[in-house]
Amino acid sequence: MKIEELMTRDVVTVGPETPLKDVASMLAARRISGLPVIDDQRNVLGVVSEADILVKEQGPEPRHDGLIGWLLEGGRVDEGKLAARTAGQAMTSPVITIRPEKQVSEGARLMTENGIKRLPIVDADGKLVGIVTRSDLVRAFARTDAEIEREIREEIVKGALWIDDAKLDIRVERGEVTLSGQVGRRSDAELLPPFVERVPGVVSVASTVTWDWNDRKELEQSDPHVPIPPRRT
Numbered sequence: 001m002k003i004e005e006l007m008t009r010d011v012v013t014v015g016p017e018t019p020l021k022d023v024a025s026m027l028a029a030r031r032i033s034g035l036p037v038i039d040d041q042r043n044v045l046g047v048v049s050e051a052d053i054l055v056k057e058q059g060p061e062p063r064h065d066g067l068i069g070w071l072l073e074g075g076r077v078d079e080g081k082l083a084a085r086t087a088g089q090a091m092t093s094p095v096i097t098i099r100p101e102k103q104v105s106e107g108a109r110l111m112t113e114n115g116i117k118r119l120p121i122v123d124a125d126g127k128l129v130g131i132v133t134r135s136d137l138v139r140a141f142a143r144t145d146a147e148i149e150r151e152i153r154e155e156i157v158k159g160a161l162w163i164d165d166a167k168l169d170i171r172v173e174r175g176e177v178t179l180s181g182q183v184g185r186r187s188d189a190e191l192l193p194p195f196v197e198r199v200p201g202v203v204s205v206a207s208t209v210t211w212d213w214n215d216r217k218e219l220e221q222s223d224p225h226v227p228i229p230p231r232r233t
Helices: 020-030 050-058 066-075 104-114 134-141 145-160 186-197 215-222
Strands: 034-038 044-049 118-122 128-133 168-173 176-185 204-207 210-213
Touching: 020 034, 020 050, 034 128, 044 050, 044 118, 104 118, 104 134, 128 134, 145 168, 145 186, 176 186, 186 204, 186 210, 186 215
Parallel strands: 176 204, 176 210
Antiparallel strands: 034 044, 118 128, 168 176
């Protein structure tokens, strides 16, 4: 599944000069936790979130000297955000973005590794075209077994790997995928499980798929250091 299938296209945004009070009102009224800050050309400048606004609520920290001050130094608030009056001053930048044609698994990885809740979606020119949030990815994970099986068969087996599925059996039960049957090449049988694991909603993959032709053995005999590439990724 690609990001563009999940993303919200009608994105609520603000400009860098938007007063922080107005940003807070928009977040509260729309019940969202953050939004992109863009310029007149829809370039993403940053993201302003509830966390950025809470710095203002926290206020300045009391000053400590000596050992206590040294121990507390790492937890001091961002002075720039504390003084912020506009979205541009309070926003977090640079911002992590993703392209709409990327896989949902890539979006999940970016969110997890960077501890963020949303990803602005940009086109080839860097212009904002949508946004995806953690809740969007959770909804994708909650898809039905039938939807998961369809994507495995259409997007992975036929679309990405070009495998003839005439002898391939795919079963999905509560997100647990069982692959059995036979494919043409050994390399296809080995590539199939890791590709299926990336499908949103898949909990686990068990494969007993066999093959007609051991293409890996022939390639290893000719050059043991050259891995067999997939047909298409």
